[in-house]
Amino acid sequence: MKPAPFEYLAPRTVPEAVSLLARHGEEAKLLAGGQSLVPLMNMRLARPRRVIDLNRTQGLAYIREVNGALRIGGMTRQATLERSPVIGGRCPLLPEALALVGHPAIRSRGTIGGSLAHADPAAELPAAIAALDGQITATGPRGERTLPATSFFLGVLTTALAPDEVLTEIALPALPPRTGTCFLEVARRHGDFALVGVAVVVSRRSDGACGHARLVFCGVGPTPVRVARAEALVSGRRPDAAVFAAVEGLVRETLQPDGDLHASADYRREVAGVVARRALTTAWSRTNHG
Amino acid sequence: MAERHVVRLTVNGESVERLVEPRKTLADFLRQDVELTGTHLGCEHGVCGACTVLLDGDPVRSCLLFAVQADGARVGTVEGLAHDGLHPIQEAFHDHFALQCGYCTPGMLMTVHDLLQRSPSPTREEIRKALAGNICRCTGYHAIVDAVEAAAARLRAAPPREAAR
Numbered sequence: 121m122k123p124a125p126f127e128y129l130a131p132r133t134v135p136e137a138v139s140l141l142a143r144h145g146e147e148a149k150l151l152a153g154g155q156s157l158v159p160l161m162n163m164r165l166a167r168p169r170r171v172i173d174l175n176r177t178q179g180l181a182y183i184r185e186v187n188g189a190l191r192i193g194g195m196t197r198q199a200t201l202e203r204s205p206v207i208g209g210r211c212p213l214l215p216e217a218l219a220l221v222g223h224p225a226i227r228s229r230g231t232i233g234g235s236l237a238h239a240d241p242a243a244e245l246p247a248a249i250a251a252l253d254g255q256i257t258a259t260g261p262r263g264e265r266t267l268p269a270t271s272f273f274l275g276v277l278t279t280a281l282a283p284d285e286v287l288t289e290i291a292l293p294a295l296p297p298r299t300g301t302c303f304l305e306v307a308r309r310h311g312d313f314a315l316v317g318v319a320v321v322v323s324r325r326s327d328g329a330c331g332h333a334r335l336v337f338c339g340v341g342p343t344p345v346r347v348a349r350a351e352a353l354v355s356g357r358r359p360d361a362a363v364f365a366a367v368e369g370l371v372r373e374t375l376q377p378d379g380d381l382h383a384s385a386d387y388r389r390e391v392a393g394v395v396a397r398r399a400l401t402t403a404w405s406r407t408n409h410g
Numbered sequence: 411m412a413e414r415h416v417v418r419l420t421v422n423g424e425s426v427e428r429l430v431e432p433r434k435t436l437a438d439f440l441r442q443d444v445e446l447t448g449t450h451l452g453c454e455h456g457v458c459g460a461c462t463v464l465l466d467g468d469p470v471r472s473c474l475l476f477a478v479q480a481d482g483a484r485v486g487t488v489e490g491l492a493h494d495g496l497h498p499i500q501e502a503f504h505d506h507f508a509l510q511c512g513y514c515t516p517g518m519l520m521t522v523h524d525l526l527q528r529s530p531s532p533t534r535e536e537i538r539k540a541l542a543g544n545i546c547r548c549t550g551y552h553a554i555v556d557a558v559e560a561a562a563a564r565l566r567a568a569p570p571r572e573a574a575r
């Protein structure tokens with residue numbers, strides 16, 4: 121048998137899950153889709169004494185739309201989101217990013233909350249949720265608190281979640297009219313974590329200029345990296361090929377990725393500029409349909 | 411020793427009830443407790459795809475799920491594919507020599523089964539993407555893609571009476 125022995129707990133409600141976490145503290149681990157935790161347990165890199173399985177906890181898997189804003193339960197499966205007509209209609213960035221997360225069999229089980237809580241620096245969903253100005257709700261013994269995605273990710277595999285908190289909901293504000301989005305990445309193989317990826321959200325104002333703009337990268341730092349200066353470069357203008365090329369240059373100069381076994385720092389910087397230009401060009405062209 | 415749990419589920423349509431330790435993965439459970447050894451284990455961390463089975467109709471890595479979690483579920487394994495002879499996907503793999511050592515084949519078959527249910531006429535590019543999570547170390551990918559195309563055509567012409575459960 122691969123994992124070390126553990127006690128299995130399957131709370132039926134969120135308060136029950138929270139009180140189990142509070143009681144068992146660092147000895148316990150929440151189990152969502154298991155697509156990151158169970159590999160670590162099989163390799164015994166994680167040896168929780170108690171596993172608190174959220175898969176039988178009620179009220180954590182849902183997609184709700186209220187006036188264009190979305191509320192997504194933490195245990196909503198990646199595959200469910202990918203196929204949801206509501207998500208596809210309101211937020212096509214998510215299915216585009218989700219198609220790049222592992223493989224269908226990974227997304228059958230993997231959850232959005234698990235991906236955010238795990239906070240892999242190369243993961244697609246944290247960058248996408250940050251680019252969408254998402255808000256993350258954590259529920260603990262002292263109740264609920266909500267924080268913006270941008271202050272949720274603190275470092276490699278590290279978030280603002282306290283050890284006794286459950287990530288219960290992700291809220292995405294309604295996008296402005298005429299918004300275009302795009303997620304692009306370069307990976308070694310289809311389904312691998314990104315070497316570099318980018319989530320772009322841009323809106324066209326009624327006067328034809330770009331209003332709202334977000335560019336958030338994955339794979340180039342310990343957390344999702346937002347490049348506000350690139351956003352400022354497009355915002356307020358009618359961006360054209362020259363502006364997109366300027367963004368490419370700025371991104372290449374601004375980002376400071378580390379090199380590793382898979383790609384050198386220089387290569388990542390180069391690719392980040394290119395995917396930024398391409399994704400921005402595509403996202404802007406999509407504002408015509410919004 | 412952690413407390414054991416009773417697990418009741420159906421495997422290929424048959425009810426199964428066993429007492430298991432929580433740390434037992436569904437893959438080990440199928441192989442050791444249910445004695446269905448068609449589900450293969452390669453990497454045991456979700457990368458290779460050899461252990462892919464269907465859980466309530468969806469493809470999952472059985473190495474990344476504990477058997478206790480499958481309590482009440484419907485599990486489909488490669489042993490459930492064939493009825494009155496090979497399943498059309500298996501036939502196509504056979505005809506196109508889409509296996510060499512055969513180790514990855516059960517996972518390939520289950521993944522292809524899911525693909526063709528969702529997308530009956532995939533392009534070669536789509537087939538390659540769908541199989542990107544199933545690794546064949548004999549690297550016989552061309553023949554596998556050929557077999558999937560042929561299986562898709564056969565299934566469109568004559569869907570099998572009974573699908574895998």
Ligand SMILES: Cc1cc2nc3c(=O)[nH]c(=O)nc-3n(C[C@H](O)[C@H](O)[C@H](O)COP(=O)(O)OP(=O)(O)OC[C@H]3O[C@@H](n4cnc5c(N)ncnc54)[C@H](O)[C@@H]3O)c2cc1C
Binds near residue numbers: 154232237244245
């Ligand atoms: C072969 C393979 C390829 C993959 N490729 C990619 C990829 O390309 N891109 C990508 O982004 N991911 C990839 N993944 C990871 C996958 O997306 C995981 O599903 C995800 O990282 C974790 O989600 P989970 O629901 O499986 O969480 P789990 O594995 O169950 O949990 C992960 C961690 O988060 C904690 N946690 C989970 N849910 C909550 C919650 N609601 N509240 C608080 N804490 C929680 C757990 O305690 C654990 O520490 C891949 C995985 C595999 C096996």
